[in-house]
Amino acid sequence: MTTTSSSASPLSEFSLIDRFFAHATRQGEQVALGIGDDCALLRPPAGEQLAISTDMLVEGRHFFADGDPRALGHKTLAVNLSDLAAMGARPLGFTLALALPDSDPAWLAPFAEGLAELADRHACPLIGGDTTRGPRNLCVTVFGSVPGAHALRRDAAQPGDDIWVSGTLGDARLALGALRKEWTLPDGALAQARRAMDWPEPQVALGLALRGVARAALDISDGLLGDLGHILERSSMSAQINVDALPRSPLLATQSPEIQRLCTLGGGDDYQLCFCADPVQRPRIEAIGDELGIRVTRIGTIALPDGRQTMLHLHDNTGAFVAADFKSFDHFQ
């Protein structure tokens, strides 16, 4: 009789996940079965719908090869949690598929730490994964739950709704422009802007608080103009936006007016929520912002479309029109 040991090599798929991602897999009671079987098993809350989003991040396109792996671990999960937030969904767990050129612990350990820290903070454990060798590519699929009637969909904006955004817009784009040499920033300012780019905070608590308060919502990942355009298309609406009302950081407010507009309107990687709500909800939304310590700003109004095309009409504080040709970031344009 001979034998074949079934123990895995030190850097096999299972041990790679065990070794580096164990602290991301702490299970809540919603996880019936985690990593290590053909499938993970989730127990969704009774009567709620399951919200699902997937994002793929490619080296050289969504992140720099020499970037901080800890920040990348954070951001890889953050951008997906942001999609749950935009739906008003409560995080349940996520899967991670990784292609890596090698299994270098100096990269994997901090990457996993950044991921696990955010997973832990949102009680959103890693429940399944796949690892393979290849050009670096990170694909997260995230799961949350939301009562169907409270889901913050893109197709629910109504004429007269206020348009709101959370936090401030444009700092991540300000950092990207400096790194791309489109403009220059002093070192301290660049470090501050990079923090917005590298460590976005998904607005999960705000999304939950807006259940039953906001009508439509999305997260701003590709720039306000392009993203708000999705709400307008799906809701068959137009919008008027006051570009001077767009919330910006003190740092961005010191830049030229052109840079401020480019960054707030056409930037990307903001991961703030843009949401539409009946004007009667203003006091409630302001109270939610106060309670959560999150700035919420009214930036415009939803209107019926004039003609057949949905439109974004931009104006400034004086009411004068503003021309905009800042294209949303589209990976196939």
Added chain:
Amino acid sequence: MTTTSSSASPLSEFSLIDRFFAHATRQGEQVALGIGDDCALLRPPAGEQLAISTDMLVEGRHFFADGDPRALGHKTLAVNLSDLAAMGARPLGFTLALALPDSDPAWLAPFAEGLAELADRHACPLIGGDTTRGPRNLCVTVFGSVPGAHALRRDAAQPGDDIWVSGTLGDARLALGALRKEWTLPDGALAQARRAMDWPEPQVALGLALRGVARAALDISDGLLGDLGHILERSSMSAQINVDALPRSPLLATQSPEIQRLCTLGGGDDYQLCFCADPVQRPRIEAIGDELGIRVTRIGTIALPDGRQTMLHLHDNTGAFVAADFKSFDHFQ
């Protein structure tokens, strides 16, 4: 007043999905909201658990750059449906994240067709996606549902259980070896073996029929020895396998004994189910096989481990031991 049209370019992310993948998105009543929002919304069947699996396929590693895109579309979903089958889960839907070097319709259209045909056959619609430019990489996450008590987990094998496999093993490995010039095959034989490699059929119906009948199961994706090893590890068991009992196609049966053993034991890409069941279930399992027109073969027995290490003991029809050094395919070995 100026305006910013929010219409997308012909090959933007949304229109790429609309244009090529619309026929994969037909919705069942389990889909509350499909592609086009921050998240998809699924209605899981009341009281059931949600089975989730994710797989990442990388060009040059899991598929050839010049391979048939239609077959690749089929296989990309098939390997994920196979994970649901191995859990006894009923398909609900899937997400697809794609990195592509370009948006060539000559590749995308047949890829999407192969995907949609299988999605349709299993009532498993595409509910969400992400597209980006990058080295070709396909990441599917699939969702199914299963009553928790009936899930076919890897950790449930018991001493005395029969070990079964569905279908035949080794044809995909036979094709791969010929393509790698490890051995030669006549053209007709290669075409037949390639069909097994390129068009695996996920055993979804068998997985559903085995609910409450089999105890433990998995799908054979990395070779029988390595995969069965996962059941043994998770169940803390050993196993005896008769290598002469392993089901093989008439094509593989004409090859040398060495090739037959290598392909059946250490091959990969079989996507058949390997499952363990109480011997009292033999008549029922044979009836299920007959009813579904799927070959089911008993290949061995689960036993208590001798000592602390779980082991696979291989023997032939005469009872003589068989040495095995066919390593499971591990992407980081």
